[in-house]
Amino acid sequence: AQSVTQLDSQVPVFEEAPVELRCNYSSSVSVYLFWYVQYPNQGLQLLLKYLSGSTLVKGINGFEAEFNKSQTSFHLRKPSVHISDTAEYFCAVSERFGNEKLTFGTGTRLTIIP
């Protein structure tokens, strides 16, 4: 079984400042890693994913994340945030050779301060 921990439930950041949203996972098997974004009253949208290869992955809207196997982390970063980045962000894992179901963290609410 897998689990995902997002320690920060809320992160306020000033506009144009950098941000890092933390994600740690636990699994007894090899996993794929994901970040999803959820805007108010909308479904989840995939930001980026790590399947294999380079540990630094780039996604949409200027976000990137780095997979660190030794620390079992997959932190999400953006060098300069905008008001439009205000949303809930979810980290998720899926077994590499499983049925592709996602196990999500509890989410981090990112609030951009003008």
Added chain:
Amino acid sequence: EAGVAQSPRYKIIEKRQSVAFWCNPISGHATLYWYQQILGQGPKLLIQFQNNGVVDDSQLPKDRFSAERLKGVDSTLKIQPAKLEDSAVYLCASSQKASGGQSSYNEQFFGPGTRLTVL
């Protein structure tokens, strides 16, 4: 390409009543998922279908929840009778058929969800 459609978007019922949610996945997507997202938590998988067969329903409370995907396309999730703790957003997602391989993954596309309030 049309996305995943869900209806209704909002539903308010009293406890012990029954309710049903409908999902229409993206055309051609063989795999369909229902997730429950309780306020302040991440989505939790309830049931996964591949075509019209159940792949995983280990976290579905089968005493009150049921789901079907009769023709391998649309799906319905039902709760009967509803409890207060069933208040949540119910998300439907779909993906293409799993193709396997070490570095392949079929992205799940999510619908807007149905927000259920049980009073």
